[in-house]
Amino acid sequence: MVIHDEIYGEFEVDRVIEELILSEPVQRLKGIHQGGASYLVNEKWNVTRIDHSIGVMLLIKKLGGSVKEQIAGLLHDVSHTAFSHVIDFVFENKEEDYHEKIYSSVIENSEIPTILAKYGYNYEDVLLDDTKWTLLEQPAPELCADRVDYTLRDMYVYGHISLEEVYRFLNKLIAVDGKMYLQNIEMAEWFVQVYYQEVIDFFMDPLNMYGNDMLAKALKLSFEKNILNPNDFLGKDNELITKIKSSEDKELTRLLEKINPNVQVKEDRENYDLHRKNKLRIIDPSIIKDYKLIPASEVSERVRMMGKEACEKAERGMYVRISD
Numbered sequence: 001m002v003i004h005d006e007i008y009g010e011f012e013v014d015r016v017i018e019e020l021i022l023s024e025p026v027q028r029l030k031g032i033h034q035g036g037a038s039y040l041v042n043e044k045w046n047v048t049r050i051d052h053s054i055g056v057m058l059l060i061k062k063l064g065g066s067v068k069e070q071i072a073g074l075l076h077d078v079s080h081t082a083f084s085h086v087i088d089f090v091f092e093n094k095e096e097d098y099h100e101k102i103y104s105s106v107i108e109n110s111e112i113p114t115i116l117a118k119y120g121y122n123y124e125d126v127l128l129d130d131t132k133w134t135l136l137e138q139p140a141p142e143l144c145a146d147r148v149d150y151t152l153r154d155m156y157v158y159g160h161i162s163l164e165e166v167y168r169f170l171n172k173l174i175a176v177d178g179k180m181y182l183q184n185i186e187m188a189e190w191f192v193q194v195y196y197q198e199v200i201d202f203f204m205d206p207l208n209m210y211g212n213d214m215l216a217k218a219l220k221l222s223f224e225k226n227i228l229n230p231n232d233f234l235g236k237d238n239e240l241i242t243k244i245k246s247s248e249d250k251e252l253t254r255l256l257e258k259i260n261p262n263v264q265v266k267e268d269r270e271n272y273d274l275h276r277k278n279k280l281r282i283i284d285p286s287i288i289k290d291y292k293l294i295p296a297s298e299v300s301e302r303v304r305m306m307g308k309e310a311c312e313k314a315e316r317g318m319y320v321r322i323s324d
Contacts, residue, residue, distance in 0.1 A: 006153055008058040008165055013289045014067050016119040017074060023052065025078045025110045029053055034150065035202075036086040037211035039260045045208075047157055049077050049084065054150040060135045068126050069133045071116070073145055076136060079106035081233035082240045085324070090223065094118070096279045101282040104128055105235070134178040141284035141295075141307075143180045143191075153197045160197055165190070165279075174288075182287045188296035190301050192283055199281040204266045204313065206320045210278050218244065218255040225249065262270035262304025266300075268321035277317035282307055 001018035004010045013021075020026055029049035038045035065073070080099045081087045088096040099224070104127075107113065113123040113191040121232065130137050138144035155161045172187040173180055182188045219240070222228040229248045232240055244252050284307060286293045296303045 003054065003058065005055060005058050007055060007149075007156060008062055008170070011058055011061055013057075013061070013070075013219070015068065016116070016121065017070060018055065018269070019115050019118075020071065020074055020112065023115060025106070025112060025113055026050065026053065026074065028236060029077065029080070032080055032082060032084060033237055034084055034154070035208065036083045037259055039213035040209050040215070040261060041207050041211040043261060043288065044158065047154055052150050052153060053077050055153055056136065056145045056196070059145045061064055061147055062170075063135055063180060064171070065133075065175075065178075066147075069135055070112065070132060070225070071121070071126050072133045073136045075107070075127060076130070076146065077111065078110075078112070079103040082235055082237045083215060083219070084210050086216050087220065087233055089212060090220045092171060092206045100204075120242060135175060135180060136178065137285075142171075143285045145180070146236050147283070148180070149190075149196070151195050152221045154202060155194050155199055161194055165265050176288070176293075181293060182260075182285055182296075185287055185289075185300050186286050189300055189302050190286050191285060192296065192306050193272055195283045196306055199278075200310050202314055203281075204318045206267050206318060207263070208273060209318045210265045210320050210322065213257060213274055213276055214259045218252055218259070221255065222247075222252055225252075227252070263324035265320050266323065269319045270317035272322055273322045274320040275317055277322075278314065280311065280314045282310065288318060 001021070001135050002010060027050070032049040034047045034049055034052055035045050053074055053076065056076060057070045060070050060073045073168050076098065078305045085096050087098050091098060107123060107127055116123045116126060124321065135147050153165050156163065156166055169187055169191060172183045174183060176197065182191070212283065222244050227244060227249065228240065232243060241256070244256065284295050284297045286295050298306060
């Protein structure tokens with residue numbers, strides 16, 4: 001299989017990767033929007049989990065990661081429920097890691113172990129200990145394929161950065177001892193700025209916060225009314241919407257009708273209808289300087305200030321006013 005990705009280019013992938021991409025668990029991710037309710041309030045906010053999952057796999061491949069790590073990258077989000085992190089608001093899970101808690105169960109109850117065994121891989125060895133895959137995942141505030149891909153992909157698709165900027169960044173991104181670093185402070189500063197555009201300006205956009213809050217209320221109420229059950233969340237976004245609508249519950253119908261592209265919201269700390277905080281996400285990529293690895297914040301006042309401002313905004317949260 002040859003895959004063409006608008007960010008990373010064209011790659012030929014191994015047969016095991018091809019079969020996994022075509023499997024039901026990965027294909028389901030076509031129906032899972034990365035931004036939760038975002039596509040319901042803005043049709044342009046439409047990146048899906050499969051776009052991101054294949055992107056993570058390709059970035060790992062581009063940086064020389066093993067086939068095993070590529071597999072782990074491709075499947076790292078396969079347990080995401082419908083509407084992605086909205087489930088964390090439904091179950092009031094502040095760590096926003098519900099998909100991680102159910103990961104092993106989702107894998108074990110799928111065709112994935114059988115596919116991997118066919119090619120000589122043990123699913124437990126490849127998938128159930130991501131600490132060995134250091135390109136795929138790194139503790140914040142370092143770079144990893146997961147953070148880099150969702151940042152570049154969202155910000156490119158949503159028109160905030162150009163492909164030329166993406167290529168310049170990727171050309172300065174290297175792997176050292178299985179971890180990714182940048183070759184100069186200029187690229188680190190650029191990525192830090194773009195990352196905060198993603199996790200502060202986009203994730204905390206008043207419209208995004210409103211949409212996810214309203215959808216979480218609708219899903220939670222549907223769950224309480226026994227219209228939805230936990231297994232339904234392992235379906236696709238549109239399947240949950242269809243099931244809720246088919247119940248013809250008037251209260252739920254009114255909630256869903258409020259999630260639309262015509263709603264008018266704005267930030268207003270004085271007169272607000274909604275206040276919500278997201279999980280704090282900070283970035284401080286290490287760079288190679290004088291043959292040493294140094295956190296960007298140690299050599300860049302700009303990185304320090306961007307981090308400080310992002311912490312303050314995340315801690316304050318978003319105050320949303322709904323216009324009449």
